Amino acid sequence: MxxxxxxxxxxxxxxxxxxxxxxxxxGMALLVGAALELSLGPVSIPVRQLxxxxxxxxxxxxxxxxxxxxxxxxxxLFVAALVGAGLATTGAALQAVFRNPMADxxxxxxxxxxxxxxxxxxxxxxxxxxxxxxxxxAFVSGLIVVLVxxxxxxxxxxxxxxxxxxxxVAFSALCSxxxxxxxxxxxLETMQQMLFWLMGGLDGSTWREVLMLLVFVVIAxxxxxxxxxxxxxxxxxxxxxxGVGVSLQLTKQVVLVTxxxxxxxxxxxxxxxxxxxxxxxHLLRIWIGPANRRLIISxxxxxxxxxxxxxxxxxxxxxxxxxxxxxxxSLLGAPFFLFLLRRQESRMxxx
Amino acid sequence: xxxxxxLHTEDLSFDGILERIQCEWASGQVVGLVGPNGxxxxxxxxxxxxxxxxxxxxxxxxxxxxxxxSPKDRARDVAYLPQQxxxxxxxxxxxxxxxxxxxxxxLFGGLDRESRxxxxxxxxxxxxxxxxxxxxxxxSGGERQRAGVAxxxxxxxxxILLDEPIANLDVHYQLDILLHLQRLAEExxxxxxxxxxxxxxxxxxxxxxxxxxxxxxxxxxPQDVLSERALEEVFQVKAKTYADPFGGHLRVSYSP
Numbered sequence: 163m164x165x166x167x168x169x170x171x172x173x174x175x176x177x178x179x180x181x182x183x184x185x186x187x188x189g190m191a192l193l194v195g196a197a198l199e200l201s202l203g204p205v206s207i208p209v210r211q212l213x214x215x216x217x218x219x220x221x222x223x224x225x226x227x228x229x230x231x232x233x234x235x236x237x238x239l240f241v242a243a244l245v246g247a248g249l250a251t252t253g254a255a256l257q258a259v260f261r262n263p264m265a266d267x268x269x270x271x272x273x274x275x276x277x278x279x280x281x282x283x284x285x286x287x288x289x290x291x292x293x294x295x296x297x298x299x300a301f302v303s304g305l306i307v308v309l310v311x312x313x314x315x316x317x318x319x320x321x322x323x324x325x326x327x328x329x330x331v332a333f334s335a336l337c338s339x340x341x342x343x344x345x346x347x348x349x350l351e352t353m354q355q356m357l358f359w360l361m362g363g364l365d366g367s368t369w370r371e372v373l374m375l376l377v378f379v380v381i382a383x384x385x386x387x388x389x390x391x392x393x394x395x396x397x398x399x400x401x402x403x404x405g406v407g408v409s410l411q412l413t414k415q416v417v418l419v420t421x422x423x424x425x426x427x428x429x430x431x432x433x434x435x436x437x438x439x440x441x442x443x444h445l446l447r448i449w450i451g452p453a454n455r456r457l458i459i460s461x462x463x464x465x466x467x468x469x470x471x472x473x474x475x476x477x478x479x480x481x482x483x484x485x486x487x488x489x490x491x492s493l494l495g496a497p498f499f500l501f502l503l504r505r506q507e508s509r510m511x512x513x
Numbered sequence: 514x515x516x517x518x519x520l521h522t523e524d525l526s527f528d529g530i531l532e533r534i535q536c537e538w539a540s541g542q543v544v545g546l547v548g549p550n551g552x553x554x555x556x557x558x559x560x561x562x563x564x565x566x567x568x569x570x571x572x573x574x575x576x577x578x579x580x581x582x583s584p585k586d587r588a589r590d591v592a593y594l595p596q597q598x599x600x601x602x603x604x605x606x607x608x609x610x611x612x613x614x615x616x617x618x619x620l621f622g623g624l625d626r627e628s629r630x631x632x633x634x635x636x637x638x639x640x641x642x643x644x645x646x647x648x649x650x651x652x653s654g655g656e657r658q659r660a661g662v663a664x665x666x667x668x669x670x671x672x673i674l675l676d677e678p679i680a681n682l683d684v685h686y687q688l689d690i691l692l693h694l695q696r697l698a699e700e701x702x703x704x705x706x707x708x709x710x711x712x713x714x715x716x717x718x719x720x721x722x723x724x725x726x727x728x729x730x731x732x733x734x735p736q737d738v739l740s741e742r743a744l745e746e747v748f749q750v751k752a753k754t755y756a757d758p759f760g761g762h763l764r765v766s767y768s769p
Contacts, residue, residue, distance in 0.1 A: 388620055388622075390621075390622055391615055391622040392615070394608070394612060395612045395615060397602070398598070398599050398602055398604070399599060401559070401564055401593070401595035402595055402599075402612075404562070404564045404584065404593070405562060405564070405592065405595060406588050406592070406612055406615040406616065406668060407584045407588025408584065409585075451603060451605075452602065452604055455622060
């Protein structure tokens with residue numbers, strides 16, 4: 163009795179305190195980011211008015227403030243947060259499967275595959291028949307690329323992580339070059355439409371997108387959480403994982419297909435947004451440790467926070483011009499990626 | 514065929530590395546797999562653990578073939594510790610030992626009371642309580658190996674397979690690990706390990722399986738398996754064996 167009491171006290175010691183504070187800080191940052199996102203802009207709305215105005219919008223009040231909040235900024239806020247959460251949790255899961263802190267949703271080719279699908283539906287004129295054809299095309303082609311890569315990397319029922327990474331990189335290059343080819347052959351008007359789609363961004367986010375993303379992202383996070391402990395062992399090596407009864411192929415398939423769905427959904431609503439999936443889980447892993455359950459939950463919040471602040475910066479930095487949010491995440495992410503690379507190398511020389 | 518053997522194999526073959534391995538071991542003993550580099554010790558362990566599938570032959574646990582058992586169910590029967598425990602992982606020792614409870618976790622990964630107790634028992638048994646929150650990348654190789662054995666113990670499996678558990682350890686930890694394994698066998702488990710150190714193998718194992726180019730050269734009590742002739746034929750060294758003047762266990766002297 164006394165011993166178990168001691169153990170419990172110990173568990174609530176330093177590391178848990180740090181983890182709690184991380185979650186509290188992330189939660190506060192999310193609230194602050196959401197409030198700023200709703201209140202700042204060409205029409206600025208005082209923070210204390212946010213809740214009454216939002217409430218008003220849903221009650222059918224249609225003055226300027228209510229419409230700006232309810233129809234423009236709230237969908238934008240939710241799309242940004244959900245895409246951030248989806249990309250960051252996917253990054254966390256992929257980093258565990260690939261046992262590589264550099265893994266990112268774009269690395270399995272799903273982002274560029276989705277771009278290719280979108281561009282092709284516009285080129286073939288399908289996008290004019292139905293507004294859903296482009297996102298669905300993005301989605302399907304992203305999934306196809308993942309499945310092809312998986313097939314290539316699987317020999318005799320075993321999937322090699324290295325060939326998965328390499329074929330992902332090769333397929334990304336292939337898809338990107340086809341996208342460029344299609345762009346350069348398309349007539350000017352079509353090309354503009356394609357570029358508009360490829361650049362994506364959070365402009366014109368709708369409640370319908372919010373609903374779609376909500377379904378995909380919530381289900382995906384649930385699925386990742388069922389795999390969290392398998393991913394923990396897997397990050398120590400495949401044989402360690404098999405030794406305690408992890409079904410390697412099942413875990414890899416579940417994570418890859420889920421990530422294809424989530425990234426497809428994200429790309430189809432905001433275009434390719436780089437580095438969120440890389441930066442967020444990596445930073446949090448340094449801070450709260452490698453256990454994937456915590457990491458996935460905190461990455462969901464952290465990804466949302468990063469996207470909200472990136473969107474704020476992109477909207478405010480060059481007023482009245484709004485930058486694409488992907489520009490900001492890449493501007494922050496690329497130097498960070500280089501920093502990681504450098505740090506990892508110097509650690510290797512030391513060790 | 515002995516249906517009560519904890520583990521037995523029938524004509525087990527793998528891809529030209531192992532040929533027609535027959536073995537049969539009861540619970541409550543430590544079995545050492547010995548043989549030169551490349552003889553197939555690790556491959557045999559991986560086959561027994563179900564990590565790779567045999568090209569021919571079968572493996573039975575208490576008379577039941579393991580080929581149709583799900584990975585989780587198999588892990589409840591057989592714990593397997595590969596040679597490498599990564600030294601760059603930042604999991605804590607406790608988190609690592611908890612990984613042994615993977616086959617018993619619920620859908621979202623909760624640990625029940627029984628699992629908590631198993632983890633505590635395993636950590637107490639291997640004197641790891643003071644290392645609970647230490648990180649795997651910050652402890653010594655010997656402590657890491659002890660954590661590995663604790664992980665197998667937490668798994669609660671009656672059969673534990675270890676690939677060279679004392680490689681790269683100093684003599685203190687070599688004896689420490691071997692004594693722990695011996696105790697686990699006395700509690701009724703079957704321990705099978707690959708081991709290079711012949712004298713320690715002879716001293717701490719109840720039986721040895723000597724592999725030579727993928728085949729069983731000899732199997733039985735250490736003093737029968739490690740004959741001077743076997744050492745010369747399999748390891749290609751000239752050696753004299755004799756009983757230790759104090760303990761009576763087998764000693765080996767190699768001639769240059």
